[in-house]
Amino acid sequence: MEMARRKYTQADLREVVSELAPGWGDRIRLSADAGRGRGPGPDLVVCPFSNEEVVQVVRLCARHSIPLVPHSSGIPAQASDPVVHGGVCIDLSEMNRVLEINAKDNDCRVQAGVSAEQLNLDLRYDNLFFPLSTEPGATLGGMASSRASGTNSMRYGTMRSMVIGLTVVTASGEIIRVGGRTRKSATGYDLTALFVGAEGTLGIVTEVQVRLFQRPEQTRTAVCSFETLDDAVNAVMVADRRGISMSRVELLDRLQMQASIRHSKLSGLSEAPTLFLEFQGREADVTEQVIAFTDVLAEFNGSNFQWTTGDAESDALWRARHDAWSAAQMLQKAAATLTIDICVPVSRLADALLHAQTRADESGLLCPIVGHVGDGSFHMLILFEGSDARQQQLARSLAEAIVGKALSLEGTCSGDQELGAGKKHYLSPAQSGALETMKSVKRALDPDNIMNPGNLLEI
Numbered sequence: 481m482e483m484a485r486r487k488y489t490q491a492d493l494r495e496v497v498s499e500l501a502p503g504w505g506d507r508i509r510l511s512a513d514a515g516r517g518r519g520p521g522p523d524l525v526v527c528p529f530s531n532e533e534v535v536q537v538v539r540l541c542a543r544h545s546i547p548l549v550p551h552s553s554g555i556p557a558q559a560s561d562p563v564v565h566g567g568v569c570i571d572l573s574e575m576n577r578v579l580e581i582n583a584k585d586n587d588c589r590v591q592a593g594v595s596a597e598q599l600n601l602d603l604r605y606d607n608l609f610f611p612l613s614t615e616p617g618a619t620l621g622g623m624a625s626s627r628a629s630g631t632n633s634m635r636y637g638t639m640r641s642m643v644i645g646l647t648v649v650t651a652s653g654e655i656i657r658v659g660g661r662t663r664k665s666a667t668g669y670d671l672t673a674l675f676v677g678a679e680g681t682l683g684i685v686t687e688v689q690v691r692l693f694q695r696p697e698q699t700r701t702a703v704c705s706f707e708t709l710d711d712a713v714n715a716v717m718v719a720d721r722r723g724i725s726m727s728r729v730e731l732l733d734r735l736q737m738q739a740s741i742r743h744s745k746l747s748g749l750s751e752a753p754t755l756f757l758e759f760q761g762r763e764a765d766v767t768e769q770v771i772a773f774t775d776v777l778a779e780f781n782g783s784n785f786q787w788t789t790g791d792a793e794s795d796a797l798w799r800a801r802h803d804a805w806s807a808a809q810m811l812q813k814a815a816a817t818l819t820i821d822i823c824v825p826v827s828r829l830a831d832a833l834l835h836a837q838t839r840a841d842e843s844g845l846l847c848p849i850v851g852h853v854g855d856g857s858f859h860m861l862i863l864f865e866g867s868d869a870r871q872q873q874l875a876r877s878l879a880e881a882i883v884g885k886a887l888s889l890e891g892t893c894s895g896d897q898e899l900g901a902g903k904k905h906y907l908s909p910a911q912s913g914a915l916e917t918m919k920s921v922k923r924a925l926d927p928d929n930i931m932n933p934g935n936l937l938e939i
Contacts, residue, residue, distance in 0.1 A: 487669045492544035493523055496568070499540060500526065504533075506573075522549065522569035528599035531647060531655050538684065539653035541568055541930060550680040551931045552592045552621035565912055567930075570684060572621055578602045579687065586692045587644060587661055592685050594619025595753070608692040611636040611727075615802055620688045627677030627872050631801060634854030635727040635760070638695065643676050644690030651682075651926040659689060662865075674921070680932040682925045696760035699727075700770065701794040702779055705784040707836060709733055709849075712753045713830040715780040716853045720826065724772045725765075728758035729854040730801050734838070735807060743807030744800035750784050755853075758794075801850070807849040808861045816866030817886040818875045823857035824891030832889055836860055837931055843878050845871065856891075884931050 493510065500508050507527040528534045534544050547567030552575075577592035578599060583590060584605040586930065590599060595617055599610050611632045612623065621629070629638035636642070642703075645659030658663075659672035675682060702913050706712040709731070716729050731753065732740060738751045755774070759766045777785060788794040800807070809817065824832045835849065840847035840860065851858030862878055864871040883893045922929075922937055 488544050488546045518816045524568045525570045527574050533648045535653050547930050547933050550684045584880050589689045593619050595619050607695050609695050621685050624676050624688050633875045633930045642690050647687035648683040651931050679936050681936050698763045698766045700759045701788040702757045703752050703786050704782045705750040706782050710755045711780040719776045724769050727760040731757040731853045732850040733849040739811050740800050740809040756857045804850045812863040815863040818862040820860040822886035824886050825888045826856040828889040835885045839881050843874050844860045
C-alpha cells in the first residue's frame with residue numbers, strides 16, 4: 481500500500497512558528513510563499529543548536545504532517561534541490577561542536593554541522609586527522625547522509641567505512657544512538673550502515689562518530705600528463721595491480737585541465753589528460769612506491785612529471801582539484817549544468833570513460849571530466865544552454881547514455897554524491913529487486929512519509 485500524507489496548510493505552518501518563536505528568535509524564517517506545500521524551496525527554515533531542539537521540530541512537523549528536510553552541507557554538486565516538497569528545512573549548520581576526541585582510540589564524536597576542515601584544525605595537537613576530503617565546507621553530517629568519499633578514498637575508504645556511530649532523530653521524534661566506539665560488533669542489525677547514505681529519508685543525523693588516523697610521516701604530491709585518457713587510466717590500474725600504494729589519484733581530462741589551469745593559475749602544467757597523485761607513509765616506503773610508480777608511467781607515455789615543493793604548492797594543487805567544478809563552469813558562463821557521477825569496477829573504468837568522452841564529443845556540448853580513478857568513479861559536468869530546448873534534450877540524452885553504459889558494466893549511477901530526486905529514476909535498474917525492500921524500510925521507519933519525501937524513493 482502506498483503512503484499518503486495529509487496536505488498541510490498555512491495555518492499549520494503558523495502554529496509551528498508560534499510554538500517555536502518564544503525560544504528560537506531569529507533562528508526561524510518563514511518564506512514569502514508559505515503554505516504552498518510543494519518545492520523547490522522550503523516554506524520554513526529552522527536552525528537548531530541541539531538534539532533536543534531537533535526533536536521539538538520533528539514532533540511539531542509530525543503532528544501537522546509537514547515534510548522535513550535536513551541540510552548541513554554535503555557536496556555542492558547536488559543531484560537535486562535540497563527540498564522537493566516545501567515544508568520545513570532543518571539547517572544543522574549551527575550544530576558545529578566537536579563533542580569528544582578519543583586520541584588513544586583514534587575516534588571522535590562531532591555534531592552534524594562540523595566541517596572536515598574544522599575537525600582537522602581541532603585534531604592538530606593530537607597528531608591525528610580525518611582523511612576524507614570532498615569539497616570545501618562539506619560537513620560530516622552531510623557527508624554521512626550522502627555516503628560521500630572524495631579524493632582520499634583510494635587509501636582510506638568512504639564515509640561508509642569511516643562512520644562507526646550516529647545519533648539520529650527519528651520520524652517519531654525519538655533520539656536513538658546506533659553503532660559505537662568498539663572496533664567490531666555482532667550485535668543486531670547494522671543500523672549505522674542503514675542511516676549512512678539514506679539522505680535524510682529515514683531520520684535526521686545530528687551527531688557522527690568517526691574513525692581518525694595518525695598523520696603520515698611523509699606526504700609527496702605530483703602531477704603527470706598523458707597523451708590519452710586511456711593511458712592515464714591504465715597506468716593507475718596497472719599500479720594498483722602491482723600493489724603500489726597511493727593515497728590519492730585524481731584524473732582531469734584535457735578540457736578540465738584547460739579550465740583549471742586558467743581558473744586556478746596552474747602554471748607549467750599541460751592542457752592534456754593529467755593525474756594528480758599523492759603518496760603517504762614512512763619515508764622509506766614512500767620512496768619505494770614512488771620509484772615503482774615512475775616505472776609504470778614510462779610504460780604508458782607519462783610526461784611532464786612534476787613534484788610539488790612544499791606544503792603550499794601541494795595545497796594549491798589539491799585546492800585546484802576541489803575547485804574543478806567552479807573552473808569548469810567558467811568554460812561557458814551562465815550555462816545550465818547537469819552532473820553525472822558514476823562508478824564501475826576498476827577494470828572497466830577505461831571503457832566507461834572512453835564511451836562518455838565519445839558521446840560527449842558527438843553531442844557538441846562542453847563536458848569536462850574529473851575522476852577518482854583509483855576506485856573506479858568519475859564525474860562529468862554537462863554544460864548547456866538552459867533556454868535551448870534542443871540542448872536540454874541533448875544533455876538529458878547524454879546523461880542517460882553514460883549512466884546506461886555504467887549500469888551495463890555492472891556499475892552504479894551514483895558513486896559518491898547523493899542520489900537525490902534528480903537521479904532516483906536510475907535506482908530501479910541499478911538496484912533491481914532491492915528497491916521494494918528499500919521502500920519497506922522507509923514505510924517502517926517513516927510511516928507518514930515526512931522525512932525528505934520525494935528524495936531517493938518515490939513513495
